[in-house]
Amino acid sequence: MHLHAGRRMALRLAAAAIATSLAMPALAADGPAAQFIDKVAREVIDLIKVRTGAEREKGIREILERSFDLPYMGRSALGTHWEGTSEPLRERFLKAAISAEAKAYSERFGQYGGQTLTVGKVVAKPNGISTVDSKLSQSSGPPIVILWDVRDAGQGPRIADVKIEGVSMVMTRRSDFNSYIQGRGGKVEDLIIELENRAKR
Amino acid sequence: MLGGCATNDTGAAEVWDPIEVPNRFIFSINRAIDIIAIRPVTVLYKEWTPAGAQRGVHNVLGNLGEPVTAINEVVQGDPGRAVTTLARFLVNSTLGIAGLFDVATPLGLSKTKEGAGNTLGMYAGVEPENGGPYLVLPLAGPSNARDAAGLLADYAVDPFRILTVALNVDSLLYSGPKYAATVLDTRSRTMYALDDLEKNSVDYYAALRSAYTQQRAEVIRKKREKTDSRGELDRRDNLALVR
Numbered sequence: 001m002h003l004h005a006g007r008r009m010a011l012r013l014a015a016a017a018i019a020t021s022l023a024m025p026a027l028a029a030d031g032p033a034a035q036f037i038d039k040v041a042r043e044v045i046d047l048i049k050v051r052t053g054a055e056r057e058k059g060i061r062e063i064l065e066r067s068f069d070l071p072y073m074g075r076s077a078l079g080t081h082w083e084g085t086s087e088p089l090r091e092r093f094l095k096a097a098i099s100a101e102a103k104a105y106s107e108r109f110g111q112y113g114g115q116t117l118t119v120g121k122v123v124a125k126p127n128g129i130s131t132v133d134s135k136l137s138q139s140s141g142p143p144i145v146i147l148w149d150v151r152d153a154g155q156g157p158r159i160a161d162v163k164i165e166g167v168s169m170v171m172t173r174r175s176d177f178n179s180y181i182q183g184r185g186g187k188v189e190d191l192i193i194e195l196e197n198r199a200k201r
Numbered sequence: 202m203l204g205g206c207a208t209n210d211t212g213a214a215e216v217w218d219p220i221e222v223p224n225r226f227i228f229s230i231n232r233a234i235d236i237i238a239i240r241p242v243t244v245l246y247k248e249w250t251p252a253g254a255q256r257g258v259h260n261v262l263g264n265l266g267e268p269v270t271a272i273n274e275v276v277q278g279d280p281g282r283a284v285t286t287l288a289r290f291l292v293n294s295t296l297g298i299a300g301l302f303d304v305a306t307p308l309g310l311s312k313t314k315e316g317a318g319n320t321l322g323m324y325a326g327v328e329p330e331n332g333g334p335y336l337v338l339p340l341a342g343p344s345n346a347r348d349a350a351g352l353l354a355d356y357a358v359d360p361f362r363i364l365t366v367a368l369n370v371d372s373l374l375y376s377g378p379k380y381a382a383t384v385l386d387t388r389s390r391t392m393y394a395l396d397d398l399e400k401n402s403v404d405y406y407a408a409l410r411s412a413y414t415q416q417r418a419e420v421i422r423k424k425r426e427k428t429d430s431r432g433e434l435d436r437r438d439n440l441a442l443v444r
Contacts, residue, residue, distance in 0.1 A: 100401070104397070104400075104401040107397070107400075108397065111393065141390075165416060165419065166415055166416050166418065166419020166420070166422075167412045167415045167416050167419075168415060171411060171415060172398075172402075172408050172411045172412050172415070173402075173408075174411075175215065175216070175407050175408060175410065175411035176402045176403055176404050176407050176408040176411065177403065177404075178215065178407070179404040179406070179407030180403040180404045180407070183404065191403065194403050195403070198403075
């Protein structure tokens with residue numbers, strides 16, 4: 001009986017090791033993508049500690065513009081409408097969408113209240129995107145799982161999407177934008193005008 | 202037919218929403234009630250109630266849900282986990298003073314939260330994003346056919362509600378305060394996320410629909426992955442023992 005139990009446990013551990021190695025094709029807790037996320041998080045936290053108000057927002061915006069692939073995120077958010085949109089409208093859309101995203105992330109990061117972000121494993125996908133796993137501690141309740149999609153399109157690593165508890169910011173924005181465009185007869189320009197008007201407020 | 206939002210990076214990630222017009226109508230009513238009553242009351246609750254009391258309310262609600270979680274864990278094929286959940290319930294109901302304090306977690310009895318929506322999602326042979334048609338439930342918010350059926354099933358098997366029927370007590374005396382406390386607790390915990398979503402979206406209804414579907418899909422996906430790996434371990438154990 002004891003032998004069986006011991007054997008079962010040993011087999012469980014061996015099988016768990018095999019299953020883990022199969023499930024994680026590229027596991028590197030301290031790879032370049034993880035180091036990059038760690039660096040960005042530290043930059044944001046250091047900035048929040050020393051700056052407030054408009055200065056803080058400006059600083060966060062600068063970090064966002066050099067750490068996030070905002071044009072890629074904007075393109076992804078427009079989804080299938082990107083192909084049918086003229087070049088001048090694309091440029092206007094990207095400018096307005098980048099501005100909106102930068103503002104939103106500035107506000108999100110501005111809510112920082114001393115939590116710690118622990119960066120975990122990295123899974124490299126065939127499409128060139130590495131997903132960095134992280135956990136944001138909370139004063140009460142379980143930690144929040146945040147996944148960071150990192151891609152390098154030749155300018156060094158950039159964040160391409162953020163998934164909070166399974167909710168992709170880019171996918172949510174795409175659904176949001178798509179519904180808005182469809183509700184206005186497929187006119188992308190209406191969305192751009194709305195985003196531009198919001199930026200002025 | 203696409204029954205959920207796309208999981209890749211192409212196309213417009215859409216949720217199957219065949220009754221969008223009535224859904225949007227209920228959504229607007231829910232939102233009006235939220236703006237007029239629920240959100241202001243929740244703000245007061247968050248600002249004026251001590252954090253310990255808020256945690257107590259959350260713990261009591263969690264404790265009342267443990268029997269339903271245990272039932273779902275049995276149906277999900279995890280009786281061992283159901284025993285732990287029932288042990289949590291017994292410990293927290295007694296030592297934890299009717300569930301006010303979660304004394305079971307420090308004793309190594311970790312918390313889980315299961316509902317029939319998860320159970321249905323686990324066994325449904327479709328992508329977890331596909332929960333059937335998207336629904337906005339009056340006074341309950343975003344849902345879909347799977348999760349709404351799950352809510353009904355959980356309500357039907359809730360031993361506390363059944364007890365009120367058996368004792369010939371008006372079940373509203375139990376479900377009414379429980380519903381009110383759940384609304385307050387859930388709304389206070391989602392305040393920041395919903396405010397962010399509303400402020401940064403051009404179509405709040407569509408953004409919430411997408412976020413809800415993704416979040417539920419993630420929960421069910423993780424559940425399936427966990428069950429698959431547990432099943433694989435058991436299969437390997439059994440194979441080894443046969444040899």
